[in-house]
Amino acid sequence: MPSPLQPSLRDEVSRLYYQTTAERGHTSSQEHYDHAAAGLLRRLRPWLPQNKDARCLDLACGCGEVVYLFEQQGFQNTVGVDLCEEELQAARPYIQGQLIQSDALFYLQKSASQTFDLITALNFLEHLSKDTLLAILAETARVLRPGGALIAMIPNAISPFGGLTRHWDITHEWAFTPNNLRQLAPLTGFHGDIDFRECGPVPYGLKSSIRYALWQIIRFGIASWFLIEVGDKKGGIYTMDMLVRMRTESIANKE
Numbered sequence: 001m002p003s004p005l006q007p008s009l010r011d012e013v014s015r016l017y018y019q020t021t022a023e024r025g026h027t028s029s030q031e032h033y034d035h036a037a038a039g040l041l042r043r044l045r046p047w048l049p050q051n052k053d054a055r056c057l058d059l060a061c062g063c064g065e066v067v068y069l070f071e072q073q074g075f076q077n078t079v080g081v082d083l084c085e086e087e088l089q090a091a092r093p094y095i096q097g098q099l100i101q102s103d104a105l106f107y108l109q110k111s112a113s114q115t116f117d118l119i120t121a122l123n124f125l126e127h128l129s130k131d132t133l134l135a136i137l138a139e140t141a142r143v144l145r146p147g148g149a150l151i152a153m154i155p156n157a158i159s160p161f162g163g164l165t166r167h168w169d170i171t172h173e174w175a176f177t178p179n180n181l182r183q184l185a186p187l188t189g190f191h192g193d194i195d196f197r198e199c200g201p202v203p204y205g206l207k208s209s210i211r212y213a214l215w216q217i218i219r220f221g222i223a224s225w226f227l228i229e230v231g232d233k234k235g236g237i238y239t240m241d242m243l244v245r246m247r248t249e250s251i252a253n254k255e
Contacts, residue, residue: 001127005017009170009171010127010171012142013170013171014083014084014127014171015083015084016084016086017062017082017083017084017086017087018059018063018084018087018090019086021169022062022084022087023062026063026090028090028093030094030236031064033064033068033094034251036064036065036069037067037068037069038131039070040065040066040069041061041069041205042202043122043197043199043202043243044069044120044151044243047149047151047195047245048073048226049075049117049118051117052073052074052075053076053077053078053101054075054077054117054118055075055077055078055079055115055116055117055118055144056075056078056079056116056117056118056119056120057078057079057080057081057082057116057118057119057120057143058070058078058079058081058119058120058121059081059104059107059108059119059120059121059124059136059140060081060082060083060104060121060122060124060127061080061081061082061087061088061091062082062084062090062091063087063090063091064080064087064090064092064094064095064099065079065087065126066080066120066122067079067091067095067097067099068091068095070093070097071095071096073095076082076097077097078095078097078098078182079097079098079099079100079116080095080097080099080100081099081100081101081102081104081107082099082101082102083101083102083103084099084101085106088101102125104136105135105136105139106141108136108139108140108142109139110245111139111143112143112168113143113194114142114143114144114145114146114148115141115143115145115146116143116148117144117145117146117148117149118148118149118151119140119143119144119148119149119150119151120150120151120152121140121150121151121152121153122151122153122173123134123151123153123154123241123248125152125154125176126151126155126165126166126169126173126174126175126176127169127171127172127173128152128173130174134184134187134188135190137184137187137188137246138187138188138189139192139240140188141188141189141190141246141248142189144248145248146248146249146250147247147248147249147250148207148247148248149245149246149247149248150190150241150244150245150246150247151197151244151245152243152244152246153241153242153243153244154175154176154240154241154242154244155172155175155176155240155241156175156176156177156237156238156239156240156242157174157175157176157177158177158178158234158235158237158238159222159238159239159240160238160242162175162240163175164240165240165241166208176242178194178196178235178237178242178244181194181196181244181246182194185246189204189247190247190248191246191248191249192248194244194245194246195235195241195244195245196235196237196242196244197242197243197244197245198219198238198239198242198243199211199240199241199242200215200219200239200240200242201215218238219238221238222238223236223238
């Protein structure tokens with residue numbers, strides 16, 4: 001165990017994440033942010049709030065691409081939180097909302113209850129120990145308003161290639177199955193009805209449409225494999241990463 005004077009590997013990589021990791025895929029340009037936002041929108045559009053006054057928080061926001069997407073879609077109340085100041089500095093020329101350097105759990109713990117409508121955590125939860133994950137989810141549910149949602153992108157342990165995303169980053173702790181989230185929901189204040197989506201090709205042009213068609217053939221093979229081996233398709237989410245939406249109980253449902 002690291003001494004108080006010797007930070008852990010995970011803490012060091014996280015603190016210097018731009019230098020160690022993000023810099024290789026980030027460009028400080030309008031083109032980069034517009035391209036990233038377009039790709040994110042294709043995946044997240046169905047789950048974004050209809051009300052543009054919704055307050056949106058992105059945990060481990062990195063260089064701010066998700067916050068940029070929120071603002072491009074007309075959301076004015078945006079916050080991004082990240083431990084790496086260098087990533088936040090890269091984001092600030094392109095972001096109008098708040099960008100806060102903080103540990104995500106500490107930020108949530110000091111936030112008032114029921115203050116956000118949407119919280120995103122893309123490529124973040126897999127970096128946490130299981131106990132910290134439990135705390136993060138519980139605090140996320142607490143600060144979400146009734147009917148609010150957490151959207152996460154996480155490594156998919158069911159994918160035949162899930163080990164790639166699980167081990168791609170040295171600070172990843174684990175990968176998830178849909179059942180993991182269903183186990184965690186009642187422990188953390190989320191509704192048991194959880195939505196899962198694949199992170200596969202989205203058709204929007206010729207090349208992406210071809211990739212989408214080929215992926216349907218591949219996923220049919222994976223589903224067949226599961227049906228043959230265990231007699232169940234295991235939820236039908238087979239991409240290396242998966243998107244998850246967890247929601248808090250609405251006021252109407254509580255009454």
